[in-house]
Amino acid sequence: MESVWHGIQEAVRLLLTGDPEVLRITLLTLKVSGMATLISLIFGIPLGAVLALGSFPGRRFVMSLVNTGMGMPPVVAGLWVTLLMWRYGPLGFFHLMYTPSAMVIAQVVIASPIITGISAAAFQQVNGRLRLQILALGASKLQTILLLLREVRLPLLAAVMAGFGGVISEVGASTMVGGNVLGRTRVLTTATVMEVSKGNYDIAIALSVILMVLAYGVTLTLTILQQRGKPT
Numbered sequence: 001m002e003s004v005w006h007g008i009q010e011a012v013r014l015l016l017t018g019d020p021e022v023l024r025i026t027l028l029t030l031k032v033s034g035m036a037t038l039i040s041l042i043f044g045i046p047l048g049a050v051l052a053l054g055s056f057p058g059r060r061f062v063m064s065l066v067n068t069g070m071g072m073p074p075v076v077a078g079l080w081v082t083l084l085m086w087r088y089g090p091l092g093f094f095h096l097m098y099t100p101s102a103m104v105i106a107q108v109v110i111a112s113p114i115i116t117g118i119s120a121a122a123f124q125q126v127n128g129r130l131r132l133q134i135l136a137l138g139a140s141k142l143q144t145i146l147l148l149l150r151e152v153r154l155p156l157l158a159a160v161m162a163g164f165g166g167v168i169s170e171v172g173a174s175t176m177v178g179g180n181v182l183g184r185t186r187v188l189t190t191a192t193v194m195e196v197s198k199g200n201y202d203i204a205i206a207l208s209v210i211l212m213v214l215a216y217g218v219t220l221t222l223t224i225l226q227q228r229g230k231p232t
Helices: 002-017 020-053 059-070 074-085 100-124 128-136 141-151 153-168 172-178 188-197 201-227
Strands: none
Touching (some): 020 059, 020 141, 020 188, 020 201, 074 100, 128 141, 141 153, 153 201, 188 201
16 A cells, blocks of 8 residues: 555656656657547447448448457557558558557557447437438438437447547557657556566556546546536
């Protein structure tokens, strides 16, 4: 318990003194995970809507792949992204290994199935009569989509929280494609693992506290947006 208390004190000290390295690591963590979540939303929500509302050959197979991807270990995503982007891989000519961009791509692979799966479940829960009623009133396809998005906005915010939580907490993929390079690709999770391996448990606990505060702050903001207008 003493080491935990020292870790919390160290976290407070690092935050209050504005330690440059900790601020750099924290901002990079937020940047990489935030960008990965945003890209995953751009792809995941439309794909979830198509899987939920559309009818085409192979739909169930695609849905099964998405559901499998929701539980995919981050280290598996990191391995395949590494194989693709390695110097002699198919995408090696982009020279993205050990860069924040590679970390974003790996995290997109992790978050996209989560957001797609939850989005598909949200759209599937919409009463089919509502969609028919909207179309009967003469709404265009764009208006129909916007109205359905409004109807499922609460579950979609849950998808955002799940996707963001899945990527900001992962360490395997970030280590494999980012390399934990000081000043370039080191984020809070990889830095915490490194400090544990060095035996600096107070610093590791401090970094974990900062990570939890960051994750809680983002989740709290999304929760407030989700619950706005609902009775307490």
